[in-house]
Amino acid sequence: MKNILVVGGAGYIGSHVVKMLKAQGYNPVxxxxxxxGHPQAVQDVILEEGDLGDKTRLAExxxxxxxxxxxxxxxxxxxxxxxxxxSKYYHNNVSSVLNLLDCMVEHQIFYFVxxxxxxxxGEPIHPKISExxxxxxxxxxxxxxxxxxxILEDFDHAYGLKSVALRYFNASGADESxxxxxxxxxxxxxxxxxxxAAAGKRESIKVFGNDYPTPDGTCxxxxxxxxxxxxxHILALEKMEKENKSLRYNLGSGSGFSVAELINQAKxxxxxxxxxxxxxxxxxxxxxxVADPAKAQAELGWTPQYDLKQIIATAWNWEKNRRx
Ligand code: UDP
Numbered sequence: 001m002k003n004i005l006v007v008g009g010a011g012y013i014g015s016h017v018v019k020m021l022k023a024q025g026y027n028p029v030x031x032x033x034x035x036x037g038h039p040q041a042v043q044d045v046i047l048e049e050g051d052l053g054d055k056t057r058l059a060e061x062x063x064x065x066x067x068x069x070x071x072x073x074x075x076x077x078x079x080x081x082x083x084x085x086x087s088k089y090y091h092n093n094v095s096s097v098l099n100l101l102d103c104m105v106e107h108q109i110f111y112f113v114x115x116x117x118x119x120x121x122g123e124p125i126h127p128k129i130s131e132x133x134x135x136x137x138x139x140x141x142x143x144x145x146x147x148x149x150x151i152l153e154d155f156d157h158a159y160g161l162k163s164v165a166l167r168y169f170n171a172s173g174a175d176e177s178x179x180x181x182x183x184x185x186x187x188x189x190x191x192x193x194x195x196x197a198a199a200g201k202r203e204s205i206k207v208f209g210n211d212y213p214t215p216d217g218t219c220x221x222x223x224x225x226x227x228x229x230x231x232x233h234i235l236a237l238e239k240m241e242k243e244n245k246s247l248r249y250n251l252g253s254g255s256g257f258s259v260a261e262l263i264n265q266a267k268x269x270x271x272x273x274x275x276x277x278x279x280x281x282x283x284x285x286x287x288x289x290v291a292d293p294a295k296a297q298a299e300l301g302w303t304p305q306y307d308l309k310q311i312i313a314t315a316w317n318w319e320k321n322r323r324x
Pocket of ligand 1: 079170188189190191193205206207208209219220221259282285
């Protein structure tokens with residue numbers, strides 16, 4: 001199974017997966033409407049422009065490239081926006097994916113890799129979140145991703161469509177080549193915002209809350225390098241195909257760092273003492289989100305290779321020389 005359609009392959013995580021697929025001998029084809037993605041991120045891989053809702057275009061691309069499996073990255077990802085504009089999220093993150101899945105079944109393509117999220121778990125009830133943790137999302141973004149996970153269970157049962165759902169914790173860092181990296185408009189993620197403050201592109205970094213029940217009062221998150229995530233996608237794709245079964249994994253390092261700790265590390269790595277402003281909490285942020293990656297380690301042999309310092313260093317390399 002070598003011909004992989006990467007939907008949303010011009011985006012942050014998708015572009016890193018495409019680069020790794022190619023390096024490992026696969027034939028990735030990117031399908032992207034470029035509403036958020038960057039054509040420069042696709043590099044030397046075929047880019048087919050199109051919408052997920054366009055069945056005719058999807059069918060054409062499936063046939064032209066003899067697609068055998070689909071990886072999906074084309075989702076809206078901002079929690080705050082999802083609360084204000086849920087309709088947009090349910091249309092793009094659920095209806096369009098359902099359209100894609102219908103189209104796959106019509107064309108007898110039965111392997112799907114889905115970008116899910118730690119946000120499907122909601123408020124953690126255990127210190128580290130494993131695959132058996134209850135899934136009770138607390139925002140529309142998390143709801144959309146959980147809905148697709150449910151749709152995928154039903155599609156396996158009814159049509160034999162096998163899927164991998166990968167629940168990412170905090171995807172971060174950039175490819176060491178400096179050719180691709182994180183670029184969202186607007187940017188809402190902590191590491192790029194911190195590094196833009198270091199680079200003088202922002203006046204300060206605003207920390208959302210220092211009254212959480214954590215050691216220093218700021219939120220704790222589990223940061224995982226985008227190339228470690230990319231590796232997990234390929235390992236999971238191969239296991240799904242070999243065993244012909246659907247799989248679910250939580251992808252994080254298993255270690256949590258607070259926002260304040262991360263900012264201090266960024267100051268040390270960049271050598272720049274940028275301004276930090278403390279503000280009120282952001283709605284929808286759990287105090288602590290840390291993965292239990294034991295299942296991915298045991299079943300995929302996956303262990304993250306980048307620590308937080310390397311994540312910040314690669315993101316800083318990208319920030320200083322960003323191409324898009
Ligand atoms: N955060 C912050 N200031 C910002 C952006 C994020 O303090 O400008 C905090 C946010 O409240 C959360 C952590 O940084 O505790 C990580 O947020 P991010 O949006 O990067 O990822 P999330 O955990 O929401 O997926």
